[in-house]
Amino acid sequence: MSEKESIYLPMLAELVRTEGLTERERLFELKLRNGDELGHKPGQFVEISVFGIGEAPLSISSSPTKKGSFEIGVRTVGNVTNALHRLEKGATVGVRGPFGNGFPLDRLKGQDVLIVAGGIGLVPLRSLINYVLDNRGDFGRLIVLFGARTPAEQLFLDELALWRQSKDMEYLETVDRGDENWKGNAGVITTLFPLFDIAPEKTYAVIVGPPVMYRFVIAECRNKGIPDDQLLLSLERRMKCGVGKCGHCQINNVYVCQEGPVFTYSELKNLEEAI
Amino acid sequence: MKYEVITKEDFPSFVNGLLSEIEVVGVKMKEGKFHYDKIKSYDELCLDYDVTLIPPKKYLLPPKETLLKFSLGGAIQVEPSIDATPRVILGVHPYDIKAIELMDAVFSDSNPDANYMERRRNTVIVGVDCRNPSPNAFCPSMGTDTTETGFDLLLTDIGEQYVVAIGSEKGEELLKKHARTREATEADLAQRKAAQEEALAKYKLSIKAAVEEIPELLEKNYDHPLWEELAAKCLSCGSCTMVCPTCVCFDVQDDLELNLTAGERFRQWDSCMLQGFAKVATGENFREDCTSRLRHRYFRKGNYMLKRYGKLGCVGCGRCIGACLAEIANPVEAYNRLKEGS
Known part of the structure; x- marks a missing residue:
């Protein structure tokens, strides 16, 4: 990555489908505006922006074997997730990522x-x-x-x-x-x-x-x-940046957004704050 | 390292020369305290001070900084925002230079942070050796009372003249362009050394452990009762982190104007001492009690940053000691207590 490119600039994505999963959770299918694949691995996450409300780290729910779009499943818990639930098909959101290591x-x-x-x-x-x-x-x-x-x-x-x-x-x-x-x-x-x-x-x-x-x-x-x-x-942690800078996701000396979010229990059992 | 000498008589014209081509911030006195601010002329500048209230960090990681600007009317448009105004920071003490070196490591690591990196590239650091340290400082214990790296130029007051250590080509060019100097002699360098030693003798606080021992000292004392004792008095106000030159954590938020179309995403200083720092939207708080937050701060400074970036996260400036409302933030007392108990 060029040092001049902002790591905080999201790609734009269109909400192509939304579907209620339960009373509190909805599925959102997103397609990147530039036509690219997200290129994720199972277990990675993205930072999703609802511009004007904020950004939140959300797990990717679809398999990379499904091409052309990706899905996130979202529970209404905070400002961003509530705002996401109010969006309709065709809306634009921001996407940064995929971040994290994913499942091995x-x-x-x-x-x-x-x-x-x-x-x-x-x-x-x-x-x-x-x-x-x-x-x-x-x-x-x-x-x-x-x-x-x-x-x-x-x-x-x-x-x-x-x-x-x-x-x-x-x-x-x-x-x-x-x-x-x-x-x-x-x-x-x-x-x-x-x-x-x-x-x-x-x-x-x-x-x-x-x-x-x-x-x-x-x-x-x-x-x-x-x-x-x-x-x-x-592991779930608060993540504001997703790129190892903001400090929120730290467990002892580990950045969950960088070394995680997937860890083996051998790695975690000596981390006092992990579980 | 090359060294030049500039007389105190010639020094003002160097500063005013810098001012003619670039923004200069320096240390000013304000109600008996010192702070960094933009200067308009040499006369405003103070080069003999103990410590500033806020470190020069604020020019590299501003307390609040716009990251994106967006417009929501019609098709959403999003633009990155990077303010990298070229600037000289004049009169930075060695411990703060060491802290900037740590920030450089943090923001250039794995995913370079363009906002920081661009600004850093456009920042010239002119340091000055500290002659009269703050009573709260313990730089010699941290090996930060002097520095050989991290600056473009570094001044040492040797009486009627400054010895100028040249740390970069950029620094050398500015010096050549704006100052009348001569090459330093052996005698000048001996005086420089004497001045540094004179200052060294003035520090009042010291840690009884060697700096290399600190990471292990912490590791051995993860469950020491000290953390709980300090936490019992801690107000979780975050003052220690707000004045810390190596605290770099930030929060990110969006802001919309009243027209609901134009808006921005900004980051602002955050503090791991605040209660909600590790709280996720579901309500789970991974560092809910003050003891865990206070310990985390100590470990981050004295252990975690070293592991990740190869540099300790404390430079011994003592600002936290002065800022703490509960009078408990005192790394010297904490480390000495752990050392005595070990």
């Missing part, structure tokens, strides 16, 4: 992949799941665990329906609290762990969810014998 695809190739998604942790993991499905021969088993608080908070319902039927993956789901129509598992995501067996030496667990979920899921994965450097976690 090279290490996952040829291995069994155990995905553990808590709530909107499924948004970035969907990028990896679809990448594996689109390159099915490159990977071993694909086991996906998805936990939501309630059935109404499950997202990507059409894809979940396909995954339940799919022969390319083993899909297990649970909700913390079911309702009268829920016939599946009820309980937190760790209650799914007794339901499957793995070959730990060739299994990589990829875990994304709310901070509180991590320590319990890590314990379950270690119980199953998965080594610490095969436990991959993506």
Whole structure:
């Protein structure tokens, strides 16, 4: 990159489709104005601008195997995400990125992949799941665990329906609290762990969810014998710049936007502030 | 390094020569304190001062800086904004030069920050050795009371004359163009050394640990009760970070004019001591308690920056000691306490 090019200047993108996922989450499909591919890896993030409101770091939800556009799944939590939800098809937003390291695809190739998604942790993991499905021969088993608080908070319902039927993956789901129509598992995501067996030496667990979920899921994965450097976690932090300058995402001496957001548990267990 | 000598009689015409071609900021006195400001003539300039309230950082990383300008009427248009006014900063003390070297490392690292880099390229640093250090300064402990790098020119007061160390071609050209100088002799350099040693003897505070020990001293004491003790008195006001020459964290926000079409994105100084610094939109705050914030600041200065940029994040200026409302920000006391306990 030329030193004279501003690292803070976003590319412009058009909102080509938006779709409600749940009461609080929407999917946005974006197309860069200059016609370029975003060129991301699963697990990377972008800084999305709603000009006049601000910029927020958001996970990319689509797989890079899907060409021509990319998707983000967004919960209404702050100024920018609320403003995004008010935008309609055809609106222009700013995009910087992709940023961060993403999931280590090279290490996952040829291995069994155990995905553990808590709530909107499924948004970035969907990028990896679809990448594996689109390159099915490159990977071993694909086991996906998805936990939501309630059935109404499950997202990507059409894809979940396909995954339940799919022969390319083993899909297990649970909700913390079911309702009268829920016939599946009820309980937190760790209650799914007794339901499957793995070959730990060739299994990589990829875990994304709310901070509180991590320590319990890590314990379950270690119980199953998965080594610490095969436990991959993506961490959420405040990020104002995405390029290692603003200081907000620091965990001890680590910049999450630069060295992360994906870390192995071996890397994190000695970082006091990580989880 | 080349050294020239300029007499104090000739010095004003050098400054006024600079003023004829470029913006010059220097240290001025204001109500008994010192601050950097634009100068119009040599007479406003003060070269013998202890420490300024705010470091010269404000000219390289302004407290508030526009990053983008955008217009939202019709098709959205976005333009980057970079203010890189050419400027001489005159009279920078060695510890602040060291701090600028650290900022250079931060902003040139991996993703160069064009706003900073352009401004830095257009900034000439004329330093001056500190003759009368602030009572809060502990530069010798940090190895920052003098410097051989990071400046275009560096003055040392040797009585009736200044020895001028030449740190860059740009500095040499400006000196040649605007000043009458002569080459420094062995005797001049001996006087320069004596002046630096005289100043060295005036520092009142010192850290009992060697500077090389500090990173490990912190690492060994991550859970030391000191952090909690200090945090119990800390107001989380961020004063220590606002005056710190190596604090570079910033927040980014958008601002729209009342017509709701023209707007800008700006960054402004932020502080890791403020309660919401690490808080994300969902409400999770990754450094919610003051102890973790205060410890983070110490570790960032004394350990993390060294690991990442190869330079310690404290230059011993002592501004935090003077600015702290609760009178607890004192790196000397903190490091000495850790050293004694280790």
